[in-house]
Amino acid sequence: MPELPEVETIRTQLESILPFAIEKFTASQGLKKNILHTKLNLTGRTLTAAHRKGKMLDFILDDKSHLLSHLGMTGTWLITKTKPEGKHAHLILEGSGFFLTYDDPRRFGHLYQLDELSAQKKLNELGPDLASADFTFDFMVAALKKLKTRALKVALLDQKYFAGSGNYIANEICAHARIRPTRLCGKVKAAEYPLIFEAIQLVIKGAISSGGTTFQGGYRDTSGEKGLGVNNLVVFYQKTCRLCGVTPVKKIIQAQRGSYYCPQCQK
Numbered sequence: 020m021p022e023l024p025e026v027e028t029i030r031t032q033l034e035s036i037l038p039f040a041i042e043k044f045t046a047s048q049g050l051k052k053n054i055l056h057t058k059l060n061l062t063g064r065t066l067t068a069a070h071r072k073g074k075m076l077d078f079i080l081d082d083k084s085h086l087l088s089h090l091g092m093t094g095t096w097l098i099t100k101t102k103p104e105g106k107h108a109h110l111i112l113e114g115s116g117f118f119l120t121y122d123d124p125r126r127f128g129h130l131y132q133l134d135e136l137s138a139q140k141k142l143n144e145l146g147p148d149l150a151s152a153d154f155t156f157d158f159m160v161a162a163l164k165k166l167k168t169r170a171l172k173v174a175l176l177d178q179k180y181f182a183g184s185g186n187y188i189a190n191e192i193c194a195h196a197r198i199r200p201t202r203l204c205g206k207v208k209a210a211e212y213p214l215i216f217e218a219i220q221l222v223i224k225g226a227i228s229s230g231g232t233t234f235q236g237g238y239r240d241t242s243g244e245k246g247l248g249v250n251n252l253v254v255f256y257q258k259t260c261r262l263c264g265v266t267p268v269k270k271i272i273q274a275q276r277g278s279y280y281c282p283q284c285q286k
């Protein structure tokens with residue numbers, strides 16, 4: 020599933036081709052049935068900017084409307100010179116010289132075209148973006164105090180507080196902070212808050228600079244490439260902890276998702 024670093028990689032690549040004037044577009048039945056939540060008014064419009072909050076891509080159009088795109092499990096935007104033929108190409112935007120396509124085999128993505136006010140409302144459902152200056156140390160501490168009865172890793176998945184996180188990011192943050200994923204937020208010591216905050220910066224920036232991380236074929240960038248971020252992982256999907264280099268990683272299930280930790284390094 021694409022998390023913040025993967026969506027940011029896609030966003031940067033999309034931004035490099037903007038502005039993109041849409042001459043015509045085609046939407047599949049699958050898009051209308053599973054992915055699209057509003058009407059689309061794209062013919063003759065121009066995509067002028069590509070922003071992001073958490074895992075939500077936010078395209079701005081020249082009529083000030085927003086095209087919000089959540090990639091779900093397997094969604095991506097592809098940039099190609101020829102028209103894509105695959106059955107997973109659910110929305111094809113045709114411009115001069117190339118095509119911009121929303122491709123999503125499992126169709127868990129979401130797409131909305133909204134006016135400025137409604138788009139802001141939708142984006143405000145998300146907390147501060149983990150990679151932005153809005154996500155401050157004080158905000159993080161307040162969030163952990165508010166979520167004190169929740170396990171740290173489960174809390175880290177909450178998009179209302181940690182927008183852009185996902186399963187691998189939450190696991191890796193716990194590992195770098197040397198805290199077990201099962202520890203309740205209320206049991207995190209004040210001296211450990213800076214460790215969590217630094218771990219968030221390390222994991223997010225490391226993964227963005229490697230172009231995203233791929234598991235089980237869930238993520239591709241705009242050219243269909245998988246990122247190199249998998250090389251940075253210290254516990255997620257690892258047999259041996261890469262912090263200490265010796266201890267076997269333990270896997271447990273929390274909130275229906277796999278949690279990985281090192282019983283030696285994480286307390």
Ligand SMILES: [Zn+2]
Nearest residue numbers: 260263281284
């Ligand atoms: Zn270890």
